[in-house]
Amino acid sequence: MTDDVLxxxxxxxxxxxxxEEWHPIIKGVNLKLKRGQVMGLIGESGAGKSTLGLAAMGFxxxxxxxxxxxxxxxxxxxxxxSTKEKRTLWGSRMTYVAQSAAAAFNPAHRLLxxxxxxxxxxxxxxxxxxxxxxxxxxxxxxxDALKLPNPDSIGDRYPHQVSGGQLQRVMTAMAMSPRPDLxxxxxxxxxxxxxxxxxxxxxxxxxxxxxxxxxIYITHDLAVVAQMADVIKVLRHGEEVEEAETREMLASPKxxxxxxxxxxRSLEKQEETNDDEILRIENVDAAYGKLKVLHDVSIxxxxxxxxxxxxxxxxxxxxxxxxxxxxLPPSAGQVVFNGQPLPAALANRNPEHxxxxxxxxxxxxxxxxxxxxxxxIIGRPLEFYLGLDGAAKERRVIELLEMIELDESxxxxxxxxxxxxxxxxxxIARALAAEPEMIICDEVTSALxxxxxxxxLQLLLKLQREFNITYLFIxxxxxxxKAISDQIVVMCEGKVVEQGMKSEILTPPHPEYTELxxxxxxxxxxxxxxxxLKTNAVADxxx
Amino acid sequence: xxxxxSTVLKRVGLGIVTLVIVSAIIFSSVSLLPGDxxxxxxxQAATEDTVAAFRKELGLDEPAITRYFNWLGAAxxxxxxxxxxxxxxSGVDRSRSVASLVGPRLYxxxxxxxxxxxxxxxxxxxxxxTAALYRNSFYDRSINAVTLTTIATPEFxxxxxxxxxxxxxxxxxxxxxxxxxxxxxxxxxxxIALPALTLTLVIVAHMMRMTRAAIINLLxxxxxxxxxxxxxxxxxxxxxHALPNAWAPIATVVAFNLAFLVVGVVVVxxxxxxxxxxxxxxxxxxxxxxxxxxxxxxxxxxxxxxxNLIADVxxxxxxxxxxxxx
Numbered sequence: 001m002t003d004d005v006l007x008x009x010x011x012x013x014x015x016x017x018x019x020e021e022w023h024p025i026i027k028g029v030n031l032k033l034k035r036g037q038v039m040g041l042i043g044e045s046g047a048g049k050s051t052l053g054l055a056a057m058g059f060x061x062x063x064x065x066x067x068x069x070x071x072x073x074x075x076x077x078x079x080x081x082s083t084k085e086k087r088t089l090w091g092s093r094m095t096y097v098a099q100s101a102a103a104a105f106n107p108a109h110r111l112l113x114x115x116x117x118x119x120x121x122x123x124x125x126x127x128x129x130x131x132x133x134x135x136x137x138x139x140x141x142x143x144d145a146l147k148l149p150n151p152d153s154i155g156d157r158y159p160h161q162v163s164g165g166q167l168q169r170v171m172t173a174m175a176m177s178p179r180p181d182l183x184x185x186x187x188x189x190x191x192x193x194x195x196x197x198x199x200x201x202x203x204x205x206x207x208x209x210x211x212x213x214x215x216i217y218i219t220h221d222l223a224v225v226a227q228m229a230d231v232i233k234v235l236r237h238g239e240e241v242e243e244a245e246t247r248e249m250l251a252s253p254k255x256x257x258x259x260x261x262x263x264x265r266s267l268e269k270q271e272e273t274n275d276d277e278i279l280r281i282e283n284v285d286a287a288y289g290k291l292k293v294l295h296d297v298s299i300x301x302x303x304x305x306x307x308x309x310x311x312x313x314x315x316x317x318x319x320x321x322x323x324x325x326x327x328l329p330p331s332a333g334q335v336v337f338n339g340q341p342l343p344a345a346l347a348n349r350n351p352e353h354x355x356x357x358x359x360x361x362x363x364x365x366x367x368x369x370x371x372x373x374x375x376x377i378i379g380r381p382l383e384f385y386l387g388l389d390g391a392a393k394e395r396r397v398i399e400l401l402e403m404i405e406l407d408e409s410x411x412x413x414x415x416x417x418x419x420x421x422x423x424x425x426x427x428i429a430r431a432l433a434a435e436p437e438m439i440i441c442d443e444v445t446s447a448l449x450x451x452x453x454x455x456x457l458q459l460l461l462k463l464q465r466e467f468n469i470t471y472l473f474i475x476x477x478x479x480x481x482k483a484i485s486d487q488i489v490v491m492c493e494g495k496v497v498e499q500g501m502k503s504e505i506l507t508p509p510h511p512e513y514t515e516l517x518x519x520x521x522x523x524x525x526x527x528x529x530x531x532x533l534k535t536n537a538v539a540d541x542x543x
Numbered sequence: 544x545x546x547x548x549s550t551v552l553k554r555v556g557l558g559i560v561t562l563v564i565v566s567a568i569i570f571s572s573v574s575l576l577p578g579d580x581x582x583x584x585x586x587q588a589a590t591e592d593t594v595a596a597f598r599k600e601l602g603l604d605e606p607a608i609t610r611y612f613n614w615l616g617a618a619x620x621x622x623x624x625x626x627x628x629x630x631x632x633s634g635v636d637r638s639r640s641v642a643s644l645v646g647p648r649l650y651x652x653x654x655x656x657x658x659x660x661x662x663x664x665x666x667x668x669x670x671x672x673t674a675a676l677y678r679n680s681f682y683d684r685s686i687n688a689v690t691l692t693t694i695a696t697p698e699f700x701x702x703x704x705x706x707x708x709x710x711x712x713x714x715x716x717x718x719x720x721x722x723x724x725x726x727x728x729x730x731x732x733x734x735i736a737l738p739a740l741t742l743t744l745v746i747v748a749h750m751m752r753m754t755r756a757a758i759i760n761l762l763x764x765x766x767x768x769x770x771x772x773x774x775x776x777x778x779x780x781x782x783x784h785a786l787p788n789a790w791a792p793i794a795t796v797v798a799f800n801l802a803f804l805v806v807g808v809v810v811v812x813x814x815x816x817x818x819x820x821x822x823x824x825x826x827x828x829x830x831x832x833x834x835x836x837x838x839x840x841x842x843x844x845x846x847x848x849x850x851n852l853i854a855d856v857x858x859x860x861x862x863x864x865x866x867x868x869x
Contacts, residue, residue, distance in 0.1 A: 091774030
């Protein structure tokens with residue numbers, strides 16, 4: 001091989017079919033990857049990064065088609081090759097690591113069987129053998145290299161029997177099993193908690209290094225890609241924004257768009273507090289059936305400020321919100337609102353109680369009735385709590401739309417006609433319509449792109465300044481916490497680890513868990529992961 | 544105890560409870576049937592005293608609750624009582640036990656259902672899987688068109704068409720399926736060929752379409768895309784990656800259709816003069832032969848419950864989350 005180019009994609013055009021029409025998704029992108037090189041593809045959702053990554057394998061999802069361009073891999077043009085020809089490469093010379101490991105493993109088969117499936121097929125296929133005779137033994141070695149617990153026996157388990165982080169490692173072993181030339185990683189850590197993510201990132205990077213495999217690493221998180229990639233390509237609306245070596249890109253991004261991708265990380269609210277307490281959770285225990293999820297939780301929320309509740313999934317932060325709203329009556333303790341204890345169960349609360357605490361959810365999509373217009377969605381609390389009707393109601397809906405920086409042209413739209421950010425804004429307007437004193441925000445920005453996130457956070461801050469609304473802001477993202485909170489509550493395994501002003505919590509010394517949580521948040525420094533792994537924290541992270 | 548075992552035992556318990564509830568519903572709705580057996584047997588001319596005496600003899604004068612528990616208690620021991628028919632105003636009692644009436648008919652019905660199932664279930668699965676495999680091809684479209692036609696055609700019409708084709712024009716099979724206990728097996732099979740074929744045509748469509756839909760439904764799962772990108776061929780994807788996760792819905796629809804074979808085939812029985820349980824029940828309703836009606840209804844209910852129970856168990860056992868808990 002004269003040059004070391006493994007894959008050469010030239011002028012790729014891909015179209016997707018929706019609304020009875022073909023729309024362009026990728027508009028003439030070039031991509032060149034050398035052997036052993038790792039390229040990061042980043043961009044917002046809809047930028048076409050997954051589509052492009054899959055196209056590198058010559059694969060188009062159903063409803064997509066590659067209309068133009070050449071994908072040269074080892075002399076074969078994958079854009080023109082038949083599925084049968086491409087199948088000789090898939091699972092042998094190129095493999096794929098999907099976003100959600102839980103969904104990408106077949107629930108009906110044991111992990112080992114799935115890990116070695118493609119290598120078994122490749123061994124029977126036309127490509128030369130890679131010299132591995134005992135695939136099972138090899139899988140065990142890969143599990144070991146990826147620092148999975150009990151590498152000898154974990155393969156006998158079914159996908160639902162291991163954790164998300166472990167599944168993601170098994171999937172990496174599965175991708176590595178046939179010793180491919182190329183692995184496409186499609187947002188492999190997006191679904192994981194930060195503390196889990198670090199270990200998985202480290203394991204993936206190590207194994208890709210070890211076998212000198214080329215990889216395309218797709219993500220929306222610049223800090224993550226900085227740890228993994230040699231070069232970074234930024235995509236937007238199906239076009240290349242820029243491509244550069246990782247260090248160069250991080251030090252001096254040329255395009256304004258690239259710079260805006262991490263602007264949300266620089267947003268930071270000036271912390272304030274006061275002694276006027278609006279809500280106090282006192283020694284609350286709560287359980288789902290027999291499973292106790294909250295242990296003696298006490299949280300205090302000052303009026304007109306933001307308290308961020310942070311923790312991994314399963315730490316009990318959403319359960320705390322359910323206790324406050326009355327959806328889950330606590331088994332012990334009480335919730336005190338404006339100095340009065342709230343009835344434990346939702347059914348015993350009066351409309352006034354309900355009106356004063358509103359909620360905004362993570363998935364704006366599912367939190368709205370798809371068959372109601374924006375006017376109906378926002379108008380309902382106006383009618384229910386404030387008794388507004390007819391023209392008065394419509395006027396108020398328009399006012400609310402203006403508050404959330406939309407306008408009356410949205411009145412007759414259905415949720416499906418809104419973008420992700422607009423949907424979340426409508427949900428905010430619906431919460432505001434009740435004129436609440438407090439809003440519980442449950443991961444309201446987690447499903448949104450970073451730039452859209454910033455807009456939503458700015459809006460929430462503006463509304464707080466104007467109406468003195470109190471937020472209880474549940475999130476797992478430390479950048480979001482910095483952007484919006486005055487106080488922080490750290491939760492772990494159903495207990496409050498600590499509560500205090502943002503500056504106190506974020507400045508060392510930390511309790512052990514907070515330390516781990518903060519240390520796990522990727523930073524925009526290509527050496528961050530390397531340095532972190534050198535510190536003692538690594539031992540804990542790899543558990 | 545393994546959680547699957549306890550789940551299955553719970554389902555069995557629920558099945559029994561359902562059956563008891565159904566038995567109460569059967570009993571009360573049969574009591575609501577219009578007309579009176581005594582009057583219909585003895586005729587308009589009978590005096591009130593005669594009718595009362597006759598009712599007393601049959602135990603019809605007791606309160607409904609007592610009769611229900613007497614009936615249920617006996618039914619649990621396999622005694623469904625004595626048929627009302629065979630009695631006459633003259634006092635001659637040629638009545639037979641319900642069990643001896645229902646037994647041979649039930650056997651015939653199960654025989655026909657069994658033969659049909661042996662043909663129809665594998666056929667439906669194979670057609671469904673191949674249709675999913677060659678989705679949107681000419682093959683898939685033709686199978687869908689044919690099966691839709693057989694679903695849409697009333698079964699008596701299918702039956703007459705088959706008689707016309709395979710019995711009149713090309714006399715391959717007999718058009719009458721009037722078997723008796725003495726009929727030897729081969730002749731029996733020959734005689735029920737047409738009814739079995741009719742029923743096959745009626746039920747294959749439903750099962751085949753459900754199999755196809757269950758498989759295709761799974762084909763959009765991320766793990767199927769993963770299998771594709773691991774180089775699996777179409778048939779590997781369908782058989783190895785989709786089918787093991789599709790057993791639950793397939794088992795449900797198969798159970799539903801097998802139950803239909805037992806309880807819903809009276810029209811086909813009439814067309815082919817087949818002595819099955821469906822005809823027996825219809826006759827019993829017209830003659831107000833309450834014990835027979837109740838026994839048949841209870842058998843039908845039990846069929847549904849047992850078959851659905853089996854489908855549930857297949858669904859549970861084919862789900863690794865339940866079979867191999869964390």
